[in-house]
Amino acid sequence: MAAPSLLDQLIEALRCLPGVGPRSAQRMALHLLERDRPGGERLSRVVHEAMARIGHCSVCRTLTEHETCAVCSDTARRRDLVCVVEAPADVLAVEQATGFRGQYHVLLGHLSPLDGIGPEELGLDRLEARLDGGEIREVILATGTTAEGEVTAHYISEMARSRGIRSTRIAHGVPLGGELEYVDRGTLSHAFEGRREY
């Protein structure tokens, strides 16, 4: 065979998307070509612009095409609460699911000395500066429940404590609608340890 056809290149390029295997990539390519060329043109344009212009917020490090993100520049939000998360996806999840109206700090990872990820890589110097600013009164730790996430939460809680700032950890336990028999052991054991007065 000669050079791959443009259709084959399109199918291959679509496979960079997560969860897209050869068959769905083919279906997507044919759909764009046969039924939605304007959608394809728009996709191409927006992806290009997003890759070129979206960077990280200079305050909280989430993804934004501006110097500071919409949350950080929203003057109507509380400035005394900061929620620490590992990834921009976590910001979206908290925004979509909760009524949280405070600030964020996005670590873009978690402490992992073996991989060379220390406090600086997580922007903790910037978080320290924010804590030193005097406005923040509570740090909500919403890092993952992995060992690294826990270590990171502990490290940040110490940073807060040394400044006399309260830190809280979001609750972990049996998910709503979750049936006990299907919940993994770690979660169930955690839910027992974290039980509260009824």
Place this chain on the structure above:
Amino acid sequence: MAAPSLLDQLIEALRCLPGVGPRSAQRMALHLLERDRPGGERLSRVVHEAMARIGHCSVCRTLTEHETCAVCSDTARRRDLVCVVEAPADVLAVEQATGFRGQYHVLLGHLSPLDGIGPEELGLDRLEARLDGGEIREVILATGTTAEGEVTAHYISEMARSRGIRSTRIAHGVPLGGELEYVDRGTLSHAFEGRREY
């Protein structure tokens, strides 16, 4: 809220892809931004080029960026067999699954008078010209098993018959590995009628 952020625009643009809902679009957008910007750049470039340059083969009407597609311009393929299918996806399916080494004619639809889709819209004038060319000795009818697909197959078989060209219909029946109890009635009844000497 002001104008949607570039991230929101990216999520929205990804939803033009079939099978991509709000949550997978978000996952795809964050994946591209956080883990695969080169892949995103390439996707944008290839989608743009594909939308702009891919048209239909002047001979068989499948998708191609050239005047004639790779199959039609492959001189090593048999010129006495033409397989009639409804869509470019069907060409890919036949190429990937079978050893078929003949030509194609892609209808880009099926006869549907109520929708204003007649022989001309399906390029049947072009297929007639090919049949008149004298090289083709068998027309393989691989249109769908819908009523419209059957009517289209019948129409084309008449076109072939009037020229003394043989036409065949691909076999329909119980799929390989299919269990009788799970096969739909139409298929099973078809499989009985189409039974062959053992």
